[in-house]
Amino acid sequence: MADLEVISAALAGSGSAARQIGETLQPVAGQIGATDAAVDGHPGFAAAQALQECRAAWSARLRRDTADLTTAGDLLRQTAGRYDGTDELTAARLAKVERELPL
Amino acid sequence: MVTMAQLRDCDPSRWTGAGEEFAQHAATTLASCRQTWDLVIHPLDTWSGTAGEAAKDHLQRIAERLEVDALELLAISYLNKGLGHAFAISRNLLLSALHAATVNGLTVTDEGVVALPNDAMIRHDPEMWQAYVTVAFQIADLIDAAVAGAGQADRRAHDLLQRIAGRTDATTVAQAKDEDLRDASKTEIDMIAGVVPTDPAVVATWWSGMAPVDQQFLLQAVPSELENLDGMPAGVRAGLHGGDGFDRTGVATWALRHWDDNSDDIFSDNCTNFVSDALEGAGVQHLSSDNIWIGNLDADSGWDKGWQTGIGPIDEHDYSRTASWAQAQQSYEFWSQHGESVPQAQAQPGDIIYWEQADGGYDIAPGTVHHAAVVTAVIDGDIRYTQHTTNQINASLDGRSGVNEIDGGRQTIHIIRPRPDW
DSSP states (O other): OOOOOOOHHHHHHHHHHHHHHHHGGGGGGOOHHHHHHHHHTTTOOOHHHHHHHHHHHHHHHHHHHHHHHHHHHHHHHHHHHHHHHHHHHHHHHHHHHHHHHHO | OOOHHHHHOOOOHHHHHHHHHHHHHHHHHHHHHHHHIIIGGGTTTTTOOOOHHHHHHHHHHHHHHHHHHHHHHHHHHHHHHHHHHHHHHHHHHHHHHHHHHHHHOOOOTTTTTTOOOOHHHHHOOOHHHHHHHHHHHHHHHHHHHHHHHHHHHHHHHHHHHHHTTTTTTTTOOOHHHIIIIHHHHHHHOOOOOOOSOOOHHHHHHHHHOOOHHHHHHHHOOHHHHHHOOTTTTTHHHHHOOEEEEEEEEHHHHHHHHHTTTTTOSSSSOHHHHHHHHHHHHOOOOOOOOOOOOOTTTTTTSSBBOOOSOOHHHHHTTTTOOHHHHHHHHHHHHHHHHHHEEOOOOOOOOOEEEEEEEOSTTTTTOOOOEEEEEEEEETTTTEEEEEEEETEEEEEEEEHHHHHHHHHHHEEEEEEEOOOOOO
């Protein structure tokens, strides 16, 4: 059995931070107005076609990484809640056993 | 292939705008990467156990992927900005040529063919005909140079953008930084250098017809291409050479030519040795120590390089170079005494750039100068440097410093302009 040390408040804080960072970053992948202007304004340029491919590929990857971060943040918060829940439940059960012990 | 009509009708500012957009996205993504380390991963340091280790591993992989994203976005921004510059300079040349054609009564087709006026008097006057033909050829040469300059930039950018587009699933931080970002930074300057014509007759007309702002840009961005170019005004070439007792553009040129040549890299860390070799390559004479120099690498006076066997492991341990030649801290101290410190905003090709550790990182004590490189270009205020260990050519100071500080801590930058005064 592994040693286990956990500060659930730290998990919850990290989880909230991860979600917030992800939400801030999420719109970035979609802000491509100037790039569109370069691509659309230069039909026939080899670089314009390659830039379009680049934009699509890296926007998709950034969206994926941002989603992963947000999901990880949610998992951390859920995990913190479960640790707290387990802790409280165990404490309640032990208290109940304590109460039911014969004097 | 870019045609004359495409270059005439293109809008270089759109490429610059795309470059700025990608640069902004790169900065935002890098900031998110840092926040992920500071606010998400580090607070979990105390979380032990199987789940804790797995969670931290997963989050670190996400942070690394964000760092890769930032680096690749930055690489794309360099290519777009390079296109903006290359197209702007080429287009300005083209517009000058088209204007000259109009003034001289010539017409130019969308394919760039220069046609003489359909005028019976000109056709029947051999002298007048010859004069028109001469001007037409001159204008055609300028148009060809402009279109060729734009065409090479388009091809170079296309090739690297396409490579980067295909790297989304297979790129590590090291690959993104030391391959894609490096190649984008190099390609940006190669694209700009590629607009410089080589025909001396074209060079003279090209340079004299260029806007001063474009001239100044090229002098900072690609001085090595201009210093010895036939057709350039003598005064411009002398200015690039510099009056500092050595050829300052020559230092940059030497560094650019040897950026990937490790034949003199006898130490485990050769950054300062490379800088000294570049100065030597540009004609700076060795300075023997005032004391009797016994070839001790720890000697703190003089700037010298002794006899070499050519066998790396032996040369590395024979103390054949002064500390000022091969070690960053001593080199910085030496050239500070034999040169001047200049603000970062005034850096120019041929200067030496030093990195001083400002706070913790790389296991280097704060206040230690631990790295050196040669300034080989300045683009839009961004210093580009060339170095060994690891080999980099025209690497971007602005672009790399943010990433390097994630692992290496904050750095203080020093720019020293050598003035060999012996």
